[in-house]
Amino acid sequence: MTRSLFKQHRRFNLSHWLKGHCLVCRGTSDIRGLCQACRQDLPHLASQSACPLCALPRPGESNSACPECLTKPPSFDSTHAAFLYQTPVDQWIHQLKYHGDIRLGRLMLHQSLPTFAGASRPQLLIPIPMPTFRQWRRGFNQADWIAQWLGKQLQLPVARALTYHQDSRLRQAQSNRATRLQNRQHSFALPERNQKLVSGKHIALIDDVMTTGSTLRSASKILKDCGACRVDLWIIARTAKSNGIQDKN
Numbered sequence: 001m002t003r004s005l006f007k008q009h010r011r012f013n014l015s016h017w018l019k020g021h022c023l024v025c026r027g028t029s030d031i032r033g034l035c036q037a038c039r040q041d042l043p044h045l046a047s048q049s050a051c052p053l054c055a056l057p058r059p060g061e062s063n064s065a066c067p068e069c070l071t072k073p074p075s076f077d078s079t080h081a082a083f084l085y086q087t088p089v090d091q092w093i094h095q096l097k098y099h100g101d102i103r104l105g106r107l108m109l110h111q112s113l114p115t116f117a118g119a120s121r122p123q124l125l126i127p128i129p130m131p132t133f134r135q136w137r138r139g140f141n142q143a144d145w146i147a148q149w150l151g152k153q154l155q156l157p158v159a160r161a162l163t164y165h166q167d168s169r170l171r172q173a174q175s176n177r178a179t180r181l182q183n184r185q186h187s188f189a190l191p192e193r194n195q196k197l198v199s200g201k202h203i204a205l206i207d208d209v210m211t212t213g214s215t216l217r218s219a220s221k222i223l224k225d226c227g228a229c230r231v232d233l234w235i236i237a238r239t240a241k242s243n244g245i246q247d248k249n
Helices: 003-017 036-040 067-071 089-099 102-117 132-138 142-154 177-183 192-198 214-225
Strands: 078-084 124-127 202-210 230-238
Touching (some): 089 142, 089 202, 089 230, 124 142, 214 230
Parallel strands (some): 078 230, 124 202
16 A cells, blocks of 8 residues: 555544444444443453463463473563454454554554553664565555554654564465574664664564564564663564464564
8 A cells, every 4th residue: 555545544544433433343432433342342362361471372371481482482571462363453453554544553552552551661662674665565564653653652762773684585474384483584683873772771572463473583682682681572462373364473
């Protein structure tokens, strides 16, 4: 989607939102676009047991580290995810990413804000970058848009410190877990001019969805290698399984 189309879609969605319809059931909503019943039914991750490191849902288990994180500790220190990647959140993310629907994006972020407001406060928010051509074609980077919104709400600085280093050999949405993990080993770089931004800092990496975690592991390792003292992940939605989802992370 080009930038001009994105702006047109944004104006249309805002006017539709103000009509007072719930964006899930189409009933009467409050100013945030949800009725009370649909808001209560959102798939909040906080309602389930999850790994404190990677936020992998572990129904029936205690809030202890999952076997994978115990066997191979990640480079990040914790993960805060607002939702499970389930209906309607999965649909909202898809509409935001591929159709520029900021009506749903803002609704989703308003509902996720308590998760991040209650987390350990970082010194800097850094969004996950995306390939230049893909960002140009889509018109925006949803991770950057999320980071800017959260930074404004929580009064935290945002820096586009990471760059996309090289094109992956396969699109992540079309590859399995093993290929994803191999494919993301060297996808990001932290330019020398940006290293002073992260040295000694508590960083929160921002993205929309976490699946295998390969993207976020790679990015957080670079930040740690360049002197970040702590790296947390702030994610809108976490998948319960890593396959069968069209996403990059």
